[in-house]
Amino acid sequence: MIQVKKLVFNPFYVNTIILYDETKECIIIDAACYDDHEKNELTNFISQNGLKPVKAIDTHCHVDHILGNNFVVEEYKIGLEIHKKGLSFHKNAKNHGVAFGFDVEPLKEPTTFLKEGDIVKFGNSELEVFYTPGHVDGSICLYSSKDKFVIVGDVLFNQSIGRTDLPTGNMDLLLKNIREKLFTLPDDTKVYCGHGPDTSIGFEKKSNPYLVEM
Numbered sequence: 607m608i609q610v611k612k613l614v615f616n617p618f619y620v621n622t623i624i625l626y627d628e629t630k631e632c633i634i635i636d637a638a639c640y641d642d643h644e645k646n647e648l649t650n651f652i653s654q655n656g657l658k659p660v661k662a663i664d665t666h667c668h669v670d671h672i673l674g675n676n677f678v679v680e681e682y683k684i685g686l687e688i689h690k691k692g693l694s695f696h697k698n699a700k701n702h703g704v705a706f707g708f709d710v711e712p713l714k715e716p717t718t719f720l721k722e723g724d725i726v727k728f729g730n731s732e733l734e735v736f737y738t739p740g741h742v743d744g745s746i747c748l749y750s751s752k753d754k755f756v757i758v759g760d761v762l763f764n765q766s767i768g769r770t771d772l773p774t775g776n777m778d779l780l781l782k783n784i785r786e787k788l789f790t791l792p793d794d795t796k797v798y799c800g801h802g803p804d805t806s807i808g809f810e811k812k813s814n815p816y817l818v819e820m
Contacts, residue, residue: 608731608753610798613648616640616708618670619801623757624651629729632657634684635748635757636665636800637674640708645677660728663720664688665759665800666745667695668772669702675713685717687726689737692744693719720746733757736787740780741768747788755796756807762788762797764805767816784817 611624615638622639626632632652639645652659659682664672667688679686688696695702696713703710720726722737726748736747741760745768748757760768762784770777788797793808810817 608750608755610755611651612798613639613644613651615644615648616670616673618706620670621798621800621802622648622674623798624648624657625728625731625733626655626657627729627731630655630657631660631729633726633728634659634662634678636671636759637662637678638671639674639677645674648674648678649681659684661718661726662686663726663748664692664696665747665757665761666742667692667699668742668760669695669699669706669708669710671759671800672696672699672713673703673708673710676711679714686714687718687720688716689721689744689746690719691739692742695742695744736783738780738783738787739774740776740778740783741770742772743774749791749795754792754794755798756788756791757798758788758800760800762805762810762814763799763801764797764803765810765814767814768800781817789817 613622620638623635700710720735724735726733733748738761795807797805
């Protein structure tokens with residue numbers, strides 16, 4: 607069974623998610639730790655639970671979600687996996703960071719490009735990759751049918767959706783992907799969002815003001 611640990615980092619309150627199972631292998635999703643205190647919080651959790659990071663994954667490459675990429679890649683000698691469409695944002699993280707007051711060193715190159723239908727494996731566990739642009743090109747979701755959860759980054763929030771007014775945002779495409787790729791999952795699927803509280807597919811189908819059919 608996959609265990610989920612959520613840590614909230616940086617002034618944008620990004621949910622960094624650590625997934626691990628009985629093998630103690632883990633993956634780090636959206637490494638957003640910025641200052642030393644946040645980096646210590648992440649490493650302390652990993653060491654105190656005897657975990658072994660095996661890869662880092664970004665749900666998308668907006669700068670607030672990738673501030674800790676270099677740190678976790680270097681600290682644990684692991685690869686970074688993103689969708690190829692997010693590469694331009696990844697490469698320009700330093701410039702994007704300046705606009706928000708972040709000092710971002712050039713990021714190390716991803717080692718793997720994920721795409722729709724890929725299976726991410728760690729320990730005894732598997733996650734299916736959905737490609738879900740609309741908030742930004744390169745957005746992916748990670749789904750565990752066995753453990754009934756999906757990690758959605760900034761695609762879907764508790765009674766909200768990701769903003770679409772930034773470069774490559776597209777409202778129609780975002781809503782289409784939510785309806786066709788997320789709302790087709792079982793209602794009891796837990797949703798871990800990129801910011802804010804968790805939710806469920808069933809709850810959002812009934813109450814999300816952007817998606818409820820009037």
